Every structure is written in C-alpha cells, then in structure tokens.
Amino acid sequence: MIDKFKAKFVEESLDNVNDLEEALFALENDMQSKDLIERIFRAMHSLKGGGAMFGFNHLSEFTHHLESIFDQVRNDKLEVTQDLVSLTFTAVDEIKYLLEKGDLTDNEDLDEFHQLMDRIQTFLQSGGKASKGTDHDSSEKGATETGSGEKIYLISFVPGENLLQNGTNPLFLLDDLHALGNGQSIVYTHKIPGFDVLDPKNIYCVWQILLSTSESLNEIKDVFIFVEDECELSIEEVGSGPLKILPPVEQMIADARNSNKLIKGDDLKSLLNNIDQKKAGGASKNNNGGRKKQKSQIKEHKISSIRVASKKIDELVNLVSELVTTQAQLSVYAEKSGDIDILALAENVQKLSKQLRDNAFEISLIPMQSELMRFQRLVRDLSKELGKEIEFVIEGGDIELDKNIIEHLTDPLLHILRNSVDHGIENPDDRVAVGKSPKGNIYFKAYYEGANVMIEVTDDGKGIDVKDIRLKAIRKGLIQESDELSRKEILDLVFMSGFSTRETVSDVSGRGVGMDVVRKKISEIRGEVTIDSEVGKGTTITLRLPLTLSIIDGLLVKVGQNKYVVPISAIEKIYSLDRTQLKDSFNKVVILEQEQIPYVDVREAFNEEIEESQNIQMVLIRHENKKLGLLVDEVLGEHQTVVKPMGRYLQRHQVISGASVLGDGSIAMVIDSNRLLQLNSAGKYRERNNKMTKE
Structure with a gap:
C-alpha cells in the first residue's frame, strides 16, 4: 500500500515541478511579481513536506535549503536576480533526478548533490551575490569557491x-x-x-x-x-x-x-x-x-500515468457504450447471415469490445480517498460547533468507484455524517453519565462485496428507539396504529419524507428532510440504503452501490412480446419448471431443492397478457439472505447491457433502473433486482405498479 501512495506522491511532485518551472519562466519576465514568488515557494514547500513523509530524504533536505532562499525573497530580504533564476533552474533538474532515483547511493551522485547544496548555501550566505567569475550553471565551481581557504x-x-x-x-x-x-x-x-x-x-x-x-x-x-x-x-x-x-x-x-x-x-x-x-x-x-x-x-524515463480531463473520460465511456451496442447489432446480423467468416469476426469484435469496455471503466474509477478529506473537515467543524468530542476513523479509503457514482454519493454521505454528529453522538457530559468515553466515534468503512461496494457509517452514540419512531410515525399519519411492522420496517420509516426524530430545528439537521433525500439520491445511482440501530450503543447506515453505472453484464430474458435484462451479479441459478409445480404452490412459494422460494410472475407484474405454457423458466435472484424467483417465458442468454436513462414517464418506476438498445433495434428494460426483492409479494408490487401507471 505504501508503494502505491509513494508512486502517487512522485506523480503529484512532478506536477509541482512542472508548475515550478512554468513559474520560473514567468518570473524571468517579471522579477517583482509577489504572486509568482509565492507560487514557487508553495511548490517547494509541498515537495519538502511530501519528500520527508515518503522517505525522499535527500529531496527534502535539498528543497529545504532552496525554500530558505525564496523565504527570504518573499520577506524582501533578497532580490530576484538572473543569478537566482539560473540557480533555481539548475536545482529543478536536481529535483527531477531525485524524484527519479530516490535517496542517492552512488558516490558521484552524492558528490554532485553536496556540491550543489554548497552552492545554494553560499548564495544564501552571500545575500544573493554570486562570486566573481562563477559559472552559474556549474555547481562544482560554486563548491570549490565555498571551500577556498580551508x-x-x-x-x-x-x-x-x-x-x-x-x-x-x-x-x-x-x-x-x-x-x-x-x-x-x-x-x-x-x-x-x-x-x-x-x-x-x-x-x-x-x-x-x-x-x-x-x-x-x-x-x-x-x-x-x-x-x-x-x-x-x-x-x-x-x-x-x-x-x-x-x-x-x-x-x-x-x-x-x-x-x-x-x-x-x-x-x-x-x-x-x-x-x-x-x-x-x-x-x-x-x-x-x-x-x-x-x-x-x-531520456529513458517512461511516463507511468497521465492526467485527463473528466469530460474526455465521459466521452470515452459513451463511445465504448455505443460500440457495445453496435457490436450487438453485428452479432445479430452475423447470426442471420449464417456466414462462418462473419460469425467469427463478430465473435472477435465481441471479445475486443468487452476488453475495451473493462479498460474504459477502470479508467473512470477513482479512489474514494479523493472525497474523504471534505468528510473529515465536516465532522471536525460540526463537532467543534456543537461542543462535542468526535474521532472520525476511516477504513477502505482506497476503494475505487465510478466517478459519476462518487459525484452523486457526496451529498448523501454529508447528510448521513451530519445526522451522526447531531443526532447520534451525545454531548461529553451525557456520554460520561451513561458510562461512555467523553469522546465519541464515527467509523467510515468501505469494502467490496461481489459486484458491489459497501459503505458503512457507524457511530457509537445514543442509537434510535424503534418505539419512539413508531409513535412519531403514527402522530404524523405516516402509519396507522393498527399496522404491524417489523423492527426493520419501523427503522425504514426514517427514510420517509417529512420524518424527523428531532423535536426542534437546528442549523445542522432536524428540518424533516435529509434521510429521505439520502434514499432518493442513492436510488438514482441504482444503490440502496439500510439502517440498523440499538439504543445506547449506536447506529449503522449501510449503502450498497454498483461499481459502474453505464454498462453491466446482464441476462436477457423474454416475457410476452417484451425483453428484460436482469443483472448477472444478482443471479444465483436458473430453473426450468413445469406448470404443475406452480399449480401446487401456495401463496406464490415454490419448493425447489427442499427450500421454499417465493416467486414473482413477471407477466403479471408488468401487466403482460397471461398465456398458458407448459414449461416455464425461473431466474433465481439473491440479495443478502433473501431469494426471489422471476418467472419468465424464455432465457435468451448473456448480454452486455448499455444502461440508458429512462424517459420522464418511466423514470419513477420502482423496479426499472434503465433501458438498453438491443442489436435488432428493440428496447429491453433493465430490472432493479434488489428493489424487486424488497417487495416480498407480487400482490404488493402489482398494487404499487398500478398506482404509478395511473399517475
């Protein structure tokens, strides 16, 4: 892990060096510019601090002395002269070499390093006046004159x-x-x-x-x-x-x-x-x-990484998505033609497009570490404002996600952290009174789970009392007193619009908005959010997110005249069933391999015409410990699915996350399998689906 961060430091340092050189060129033309002097000083300061942190000791020592010169310049104790600019350019070459080599071990390298150090020190001690006859591009001459008389x-x-x-x-x-x-x-x-x-x-x-x-x-x-x-x-x-x-x-x-x-x-x-x-x-x-x-x-240096504008990456991903769609069209044409050569060509194009797709999306992935600094700052500032002592612990900051997901994830995480600081963590006196440490803890943990990234935000605060939530929900008319809800269903009420566990409004939270926004934002990126809490011990909010948004590996199925895509990452098995097995089932539960499996008839769920057929295929999907069978007419096979956003009419559909253009030009709906699992019966789904259709 340290090698990864060290390589990142070198990459960022080279950017600093490039900025330093650019500023030096500008400084030659405007030697009185305070802005350029500050820019050069900041670049050197960054190089010095990072060098010491990642074991570049010679680099840190070298830039420390160079920084001292520009510190005197910025404090008007030294003037910028052509001699200083020339010396700094020579020093920049040494910095590049030190970034490439690390700490020096070769005798000749060390000798030249010390001579250039002497030249910098001489320049500093002489008040910026070079010795007569000194060649400012030769560190050795400066070193010789430094030692004269000794x-x-x-x-x-x-x-x-x-x-x-x-x-x-x-x-x-x-x-x-x-x-x-x-x-x-x-x-x-x-x-x-x-x-x-x-x-x-x-x-x-x-x-x-x-x-x-x-x-x-x-x-x-x-x-x-x-x-x-x-x-x-x-x-x-x-x-x-x-x-x-x-x-x-x-x-x-x-x-x-x-x-x-x-x-x-x-x-x-x-x-x-x-x-x-x-x-x-x-x-x-x-x-x-x-x-x-x-x-x-x-000359031999090879560029290991480059920085590219995010707009170009988005364009690349879009082009790859279009290529995948075109490849699907080619495959359809090849099958219709029956030409062996075209079929072989289509197969090769499919392999190449899949590799290109994977590479394109790896490029678009960025580590979450890039956003965690603002979360740390948020927790620090809010805890100071509220008079609370909170330690923010991060685990898994190197987890990578699609940059578009990270962009949509920032606001929900800010909401969650605000609630943890404001609602969750108690004041120091209250914590001590119940036998806790006066300092509260918020843990941010990210990790991979299959084709998803899991993010957990846990606090060790006062937790949420499900009895209080139920009473507040009844008082607000969100549920009826006669409704029987499980503990999880009661906790999920905090995600309903207008629900807040806080009686008074604060500048941080408690306005009746926040957690409903979290669920909405997470749903927009095909993710889901759950909450678990225990009174007196704390609360954990878990986000489940897809790795990418634009392309998924899916299973193409046919239901009636329409086609649907089910994410392969959610599929456990595919069964071929006899109609008699379903007739013998009770309450839409079928027994397979000595296990009771609830199922949804996709024809019924999407208002397709019911047709009697003897053989039915069931796609078994799974999420955590829940299983659900999807009854379909036909499984057509694996399909690289380019997920396109839905139109305004279908955008609010609960279990359709997007659409895909197939090779023959037809449209296939992409099913949100996790959301389907949350609706534990076809009756509940049909009721909600019909309601949305009427709207």
Whole structure:
C-alpha cells in the first residue's frame, strides 16, 4: 500500500515541478511579481513536506535549503536576480533526478548533490551575490569557491597513560579542536589491557581527528600546548576545502574503527585527491552540457500515468457504450447471415469490445480517498460547533468507484455524517453519565462485496428507539396504529419524507428532510440504503452501490412480446419448471431443492397478457439472505447491457433502473433486482405498479 501512495506522491511532485518551472519562466519576465514568488515557494514547500513523509530524504533536505532562499525573497530580504533564476533552474533538474532515483547511493551522485547544496548555501550566505567569475550553471565551481581557504588535517593524538592524574580531560581537548572547524573523531581501544592489570586511574584510549578549518596550523597546535610533553601528537595536512564525509571516506573511517588500526596520512591524502579529480571531471562534464547521467535517465524515463480531463473520460465511456451496442447489432446480423467468416469476426469484435469496455471503466474509477478529506473537515467543524468530542476513523479509503457514482454519493454521505454528529453522538457530559468515553466515534468503512461496494457509517452514540419512531410515525399519519411492522420496517420509516426524530430545528439537521433525500439520491445511482440501530450503543447506515453505472453484464430474458435484462451479479441459478409445480404452490412459494422460494410472475407484474405454457423458466435472484424467483417465458442468454436513462414517464418506476438498445433495434428494460426483492409479494408490487401507471 505504501508503494502505491509513494508512486502517487512522485506523480503529484512532478506536477509541482512542472508548475515550478512554468513559474520560473514567468518570473524571468517579471522579477517583482509577489504572486509568482509565492507560487514557487508553495511548490517547494509541498515537495519538502511530501519528500520527508515518503522517505525522499535527500529531496527534502535539498528543497529545504532552496525554500530558505525564496523565504527570504518573499520577506524582501533578497532580490530576484538572473543569478537566482539560473540557480533555481539548475536545482529543478536536481529535483527531477531525485524524484527519479530516490535517496542517492552512488558516490558521484552524492558528490554532485553536496556540491550543489554548497552552492545554494553560499548564495544564501552571500545575500544573493554570486562570486566573481562563477559559472552559474556549474555547481562544482560554486563548491570549490565555498571551500577556498580551508584545509583538511589528520590529527593523531596518543595521550600518556598518566594524563588523567594531572587533571587534564582529553575530551575537552577534542571539543576545542571541533570548535576550530568541521571535524570527525575516531576513538581506538587497542591499547586497553586485560581486566586483571587495568588501572582505572590511567588512560588507554587513542584518538584521530579529521578536521577541516581555515585556522592556521599554530592554532591547532595551541590546543595541545599544555599537554605536548605528555602525549604523542601528529598533525598532517591531507587535503584542501571543506570536509565532506562521502562514502569512500566514511568507509575508511568505519574500517579503522572495526580493525582498531590508525588511518595513515598518505592513504587518506591519496583518497581525497582521487575524490577531487572526480569532482574536476564532473565539472568538465557539466560544463560540456550538464549531468550526462541525468540526461540519460530523463531520456529513458517512461511516463507511468497521465492526467485527463473528466469530460474526455465521459466521452470515452459513451463511445465504448455505443460500440457495445453496435457490436450487438453485428452479432445479430452475423447470426442471420449464417456466414462462418462473419460469425467469427463478430465473435472477435465481441471479445475486443468487452476488453475495451473493462479498460474504459477502470479508467473512470477513482479512489474514494479523493472525497474523504471534505468528510473529515465536516465532522471536525460540526463537532467543534456543537461542543462535542468526535474521532472520525476511516477504513477502505482506497476503494475505487465510478466517478459519476462518487459525484452523486457526496451529498448523501454529508447528510448521513451530519445526522451522526447531531443526532447520534451525545454531548461529553451525557456520554460520561451513561458510562461512555467523553469522546465519541464515527467509523467510515468501505469494502467490496461481489459486484458491489459497501459503505458503512457507524457511530457509537445514543442509537434510535424503534418505539419512539413508531409513535412519531403514527402522530404524523405516516402509519396507522393498527399496522404491524417489523423492527426493520419501523427503522425504514426514517427514510420517509417529512420524518424527523428531532423535536426542534437546528442549523445542522432536524428540518424533516435529509434521510429521505439520502434514499432518493442513492436510488438514482441504482444503490440502496439500510439502517440498523440499538439504543445506547449506536447506529449503522449501510449503502450498497454498483461499481459502474453505464454498462453491466446482464441476462436477457423474454416475457410476452417484451425483453428484460436482469443483472448477472444478482443471479444465483436458473430453473426450468413445469406448470404443475406452480399449480401446487401456495401463496406464490415454490419448493425447489427442499427450500421454499417465493416467486414473482413477471407477466403479471408488468401487466403482460397471461398465456398458458407448459414449461416455464425461473431466474433465481439473491440479495443478502433473501431469494426471489422471476418467472419468465424464455432465457435468451448473456448480454452486455448499455444502461440508458429512462424517459420522464418511466423514470419513477420502482423496479426499472434503465433501458438498453438491443442489436435488432428493440428496447429491453433493465430490472432493479434488489428493489424487486424488497417487495416480498407480487400482490404488493402489482398494487404499487398500478398506482404509478395511473399517475
């Protein structure tokens, strides 16, 4: 998972770098623009923060120093000059390289990195004034001038065994040495004797110090002026310039510590000379066209992802949908013609269109994480406003959904979260009074279940009392006192228009609208919403959503003169029944495989003419623990269904979610199988269906 977010950071960082370059080009033409300076600073700040978070330590360190320059610019302590712009362009190239490579390990890369860092620091320390004769496109020259006047010494310090007895602390001597410049100390323990002869009053340690300083040799000797007769001291000049503990030097130090053998001055001098030669070679290469390795890496870089306007994705999905319809027409024509070659061609086109369909819809999927930030902000702001302590926990933010579904999902989720904060979570004092923690919790969980995405929003608040809901519903005339309703049916009353469990109106909720809007919005995207609650423990609202809206895999069935599509994801089995099995059934329940299955005669449900036929096919659909059989005349086979929205007349139909154009030009209605299951008898469905038809 972390690799996925790391790749996302690199992608977004490259966008920041592109924006940074664009702003730099504009800054060259308008060096007084505060907006451009702020834009550059923000881009660098984003790169620094994200780099540290995802392990790009060199990137974070590098942009920190670069950001410091522009921080002084935005505070009017430095002026924008051509030198600064040129330096920043060079730095941008390094940032691109660091994004590509991650933290550097190659010695040459590290050497160039440190030299460019020195150049940035020099620019900052000099108040934005470049040294005379400096080539602003060569970080190596800047580094050389930074180190002018400094020399590197190897100091070997072997104190006499009685040094401590004279009141001298050798660690203070080391501190004085480090105060002269930049140093690295190595302690050796090879002179320590065995425990039986060890004298705690004596000193047995030996030190070597690598010191880079602009102070004179006499200043170094003066540190040891009071102990020069009680120690062996060697001071060797081994190089010039600032001391950088590069990998080769670091390895030499590590080897000395592990082997307890002192570093030889000639060996260190030779190593530093080799590093200087590599620097010179690197400078020459850069003067002849910049970092060759970087150019090579950039040339070989392959773009792993691109950003596309959502309008183009919508257009692509629509075109793929039309292609699927055309492919269906081709298949019909091929079957009618009977030509083997055309049939083979139609089959290949069908396979390709299905692959293209799947790829197109994968492109249109986006992670829910993109919307979760606004939900977090909502919970935070509302909890502060209402004086409540609430922790918002998210699980499954990387779940992907069709972007059109996410767009339609935002408002319902905002309603649900508002109700959880306002209705659900109690005030801290009330929670403590009933033995709860003063801080409430809201859990947002998303996960896949078959061809659907499930979203659960759970709070640990006061819950909903079904007795109160029933009484309020009776008082509002939504149900009769004599009506017998299950616990689930009573809870579902909160989704009815005009129902609210709150007595008073607040700025957050309680206006009698909200949960009915949730159900309406979720239904528009072929989803469903359920609620479960327990008094004193909390409430869970569950959304079941399809992965996509435009194309589904369906089973094409025929009923009378019309055709219908049933989503394959909802189908469990298909049975062939004898008419006598139905005549023996009671209350529209048939026994199959020793199980009682309720059924709906689709002819009767959709007011088709009733025709007696001996053989009937039943499509068994399932949702959660509910099953329902659909009696149809004929199963025609699998069909890639392009779901088109219904016209105004049929838009309110409860169990028709859309329509599809078939290959022969006819129309097939797409059945909402989950909604059919909610209507547990054909009688209930027919009553509602006839009512809508009259309307």
